[in-house]
Amino acid sequence: MLSWRVVVPFVLTGCIWGSTWFVITGQIDGMPAAWSVAYRFALATPALFCVALAMRRRLRLTQREHVLALGVGLAQFSGNFLFVYHSELYITSGIVAVMFALLMVPNAIFARIFLGERVPGGFIAGSAVAIAGVSLLLMHEWNAAPVAETGGDVALGIALAVGGILAASIANVVQANRTGRGVPMVSLLAWAMLYGTIFDFAFAAATAGPPPLPSGTVYWAGIAFLALLGSVVTFPLHYNLVREIGAGRTAYNGIVTVSVAMLLSTLFEEYRWTWLTASGMALALLGMVLALRSRRVKSVQVQQSGRMRPEAAEE
Numbered sequence: 001m002l003s004w005r006v007v008v009p010f011v012l013t014g015c016i017w018g019s020t021w022f023v024i025t026g027q028i029d030g031m032p033a034a035w036s037v038a039y040r041f042a043l044a045t046p047a048l049f050c051v052a053l054a055m056r057r058r059l060r061l062t063q064r065e066h067v068l069a070l071g072v073g074l075a076q077f078s079g080n081f082l083f084v085y086h087s088e089l090y091i092t093s094g095i096v097a098v099m100f101a102l103l104m105v106p107n108a109i110f111a112r113i114f115l116g117e118r119v120p121g122g123f124i125a126g127s128a129v130a131i132a133g134v135s136l137l138l139m140h141e142w143n144a145a146p147v148a149e150t151g152g153d154v155a156l157g158i159a160l161a162v163g164g165i166l167a168a169s170i171a172n173v174v175q176a177n178r179t180g181r182g183v184p185m186v187s188l189l190a191w192a193m194l195y196g197t198i199f200d201f202a203f204a205a206a207t208a209g210p211p212p213l214p215s216g217t218v219y220w221a222g223i224a225f226l227a228l229l230g231s232v233v234t235f236p237l238h239y240n241l242v243r244e245i246g247a248g249r250t251a252y253n254g255i256v257t258v259s260v261a262m263l264l265s266t267l268f269e270e271y272r273w274t275w276l277t278a279s280g281m282a283l284a285l286l287g288m289v290l291a292l293r294s295r296r297v298k299s300v301q302v303q304q305s306g307r308m309r310p311e312a313a314e315e
Contacts, residue, residue, distance in 0.1 A: 018260025
């Protein structure tokens with residue numbers, strides 16, 4: 001765990017993903033959110049194909065694998081990001097990041113329903129603590145925007161964020177089926193991103209009109225950061241971590257992500273801390289640790305008993 005091969009990508013992915021939530025706010029300031037999503041993946045897609053080629057992963061997929069990539073692309077690179085970008089029009093980016101830390105909950109539920117995976121009791125208890133903490137943070141958002149003025153917008157932002165969480169969770173579970181396990185991850189992501197980008201352009205044109213072309217360098221620098229660092233660089237680092245230390249331990253960089261996101265919201269979005277928000281953040285982080293630790297310990301116990309498939313030992 002203390003090797004530079006683990007520490008560097010662990011911290012780097014957490015910090016990059018933590019900062020993307022704030023960078024997104026600059027992409028939706030006076031710019032249609034749908035077009036910002038489309039531009040981001042228009043740049044990220046060819047770069048990810050180049051990564052797949054550099055890693056010598058096969059890019060030729062079967063028909064079933066293309067269907068899977070289409071489903072993952074529509075859920076992950078269209079539904080998820082379209083929901084997220086629009087949600088940040090109404091609620092603080094750091095809060096959206098904290099909400100997405102609860103992605104492990106629908107992941108576990110859908111994996112139980114569709115893949116038959118068991119959910120440990122400790123994971124349920126930890127998730128309940130994390131949900132309570134996030135609820136306190138959302139309560140603060142609501143109180144900071146009275147219903148008479150913008151409270152309804154806050155509710156819309158929360159609903160959109162929940163939609164993004166569910167879309168991302170569906171993508172996670174879908175790619176974990178038997179067909180998905182037979183495709184190199186970077187190849188599946190490249191094709192999925194291509195299909196998602198095509199839909200993003202169609203959606204943006206249908207809902208936001210002709211594509212605008214901002215002239216500001218800050219906007220395009222943000223696009224480059226989100227596309228290359230936030231989408232292309234971090235995915236190979238993340239999945240290399242999964243191979244090095246397992247998905248259970250890798251998931252702990254979500255705590256780094258949340259911490260960075262909330263720090264940036266405090267510094268640049270004038271997020272105000274109160275006893276309510278501090279308590280909520282503490283509960284959210286504690287619940288994440290308890291839930292993730294429960295899943296890791298459970299995996300080790302089952303692996304030792306000889307009843308776990310090799311690939312399942314890193315969940």
